[in-house]
Amino acid sequence: MxxxxxxxxxxxxxxxxxxIEDKYECGIALAGTEVKSLRQGACSLKESFVRIRDGxxxxxxxxxxxxxxxxxxxxxxxxxxxxLLHKKEIAKLxxxxxxxxxxxxPLQVYFSGKLVKVxxxxxxxxxxxxxxxxxxxxxxxxxxxxxxxxLQKS
Numbered sequence: 001m002x003x004x005x006x007x008x009x010x011x012x013x014x015x016x017x018x019x020i021e022d023k024y025e026c027g028i029a030l031a032g033t034e035v036k037s038l039r040q041g042a043c044s045l046k047e048s049f050v051r052i053r054d055g056x057x058x059x060x061x062x063x064x065x066x067x068x069x070x071x072x073x074x075x076x077x078x079x080x081x082x083x084l085l086h087k088k089e090i091a092k093l094x095x096x097x098x099x100x101x102x103x104x105x106p107l108q109v110y111f112s113g114k115l116v117k118v119x120x121x122x123x124x125x126x127x128x129x130x131x132x133x134x135x136x137x138x139x140x141x142x143x144x145x146x147x148x149x150x151l152q153k154s
Contacts, residue, residue: 006111011045014105018123027084031075033067050104052094057083
């Protein structure tokens with residue numbers, strides 16, 4: 001991300017469930033009231049996922065709350081939205097997804113200047129023992145930091 005960005009939503013669960021291989025920044029096709037709702041920070045990526053259908057990259061399950069003052073112009077909060085990528089990038093991603101274990105996951109939604117961008121990642125699923133190992137590493141790091149802080153105070 002560049003310096004003139006504002007984070008809207010982050011998908012922490014993706015880092016827990018997947019090994020992140022490559023990251024891609026892409027635009028997203030939105031209605032006007034959806035952009036206004038995003039400016040208020042009303043977005044969730046918790047259960048969202050990305051698929052490639054008919055040469056288009058689509059994001060499913062991304063919840064953008066309806067804009068309060070939008071009345072009839074509001075769209076469905078969970079509608080399928082199109083992500084904007086170059087054809088070469090889409091072809092490369094669809095080739096990678098065909099390999100066993102790879103998928104596309106959204107990582108974050110943010111404003112880059114005036115534009116709304118979505119960061120997606122080519123990811124490989126973690127097994128249960130990989131998740132346990134990651135949790136054990138975090139716990140060990142936390143314990144060493146606590147011990148280090150105790151030493152500094154004495």
